[in-house]
Amino acid sequence: MARPTERKHLVLLVALVATLVAQPLLASIGTETVELGTAAVFGIYVLVFSLLFSPGWERRGVLLLFVPAGIGRAILYALPDRLATPAVVAFHTMSIVFLGFAVVVILKDLFRSGQIRLDDVLGAVCGYILAALSWGHAYALTYWFVPTAFEIGTRVAAQLGTTAMRQTLFNYLSFTTLTSIGFNDIAPAGAPVYSLMWLETVFGQFYLAVVVAQLVGLRLAQSVRERRGHE
Numbered sequence: 001m002a003r004p005t006e007r008k009h010l011v012l013l014v015a016l017v018a019t020l021v022a023q024p025l026l027a028s029i030g031t032e033t034v035e036l037g038t039a040a041v042f043g044i045y046v047l048v049f050s051l052l053f054s055p056g057w058e059r060r061g062v063l064l065l066f067v068p069a070g071i072g073r074a075i076l077y078a079l080p081d082r083l084a085t086p087a088v089v090a091f092h093t094m095s096i097v098f099l100g101f102a103v104v105v106i107l108k109d110l111f112r113s114g115q116i117r118l119d120d121v122l123g124a125v126c127g128y129i130l131a132a133l134s135w136g137h138a139y140a141l142t143y144w145f146v147p148t149a150f151e152i153g154t155r156v157a158a159q160l161g162t163t164a165m166r167q168t169l170f171n172y173l174s175f176t177t178l179t180s181i182g183f184n185d186i187a188p189a190g191a192p193v194y195s196l197m198w199l200e201t202v203f204g205q206f207y208l209a210v211v212v213a214q215l216v217g218l219r220l221a222q223s224v225r226e227r228r229g230h231e
Contacts, residue, residue: 008051009123024168065098092141099134103127116218124211135200136171151189178204
């Protein structure tokens with residue numbers, strides 16, 4: 001029977017996909033179900049912390065990011081918008097760094113691995129999704145200070161009134177940018193969004209190229225070792 005650590009990326013991937021699918025649905029139903037989506041997102045942060053970061057300096061360092069992000073999230077829902085700016089900055093900034101660090105840890109483990117397993121492939125997918133979520137926080141933070149930097153369709157703009165839906169929509173923008181799909185319902189209309197979007201597009205292409213090359217290289221090396229072992 002596989003130990004939990006051997007399928008940690010599978011657990012995280014299932015939780016990520018389930019949460020990202022459920023959150024906008026819950027947010028669109030009503031204020032009561034928004035809290036369920038918020039709790040699910042917090043659960044994702046806890047999973048990332050417990051599954052990806054090794055005990056020791058990694059967890060101690062990440063706690064310095066995780067705790068302010070959680071406090072900022074709580075304050076963000078408790079305060080009216082005009083008083084929430086410090087909490088918004090703390091929450092989004094710490095989330096960007098926290099999720100970005102998680103991507104670094106996934107890539108570090110992948111590049112240190114001597115063989116390719118299914119969970120390694122799933123880990124690369126998790127890293128891709130977490131990177132998109134990190135960029136989503138960057139867009140949300142930018143919108144807070146420079147809303148005119150985005151050109152937003154009328155139907156989409158009507159959904160930006162709540163914190164949960166706002167983050168969901170900027171996550172959506174991030175995924176379409178990272179994958180170079182580029183729908184025009186949310187589009188750049190000024191600085192610094194122009195720079196953020198082209199940087200994310202370059203990152204997305206570079207991530208895929210480097211990770212796929214690493215996975216293929218590991219698989220080829222593993223095949224060579226297996227053939228030599230049978231000789």
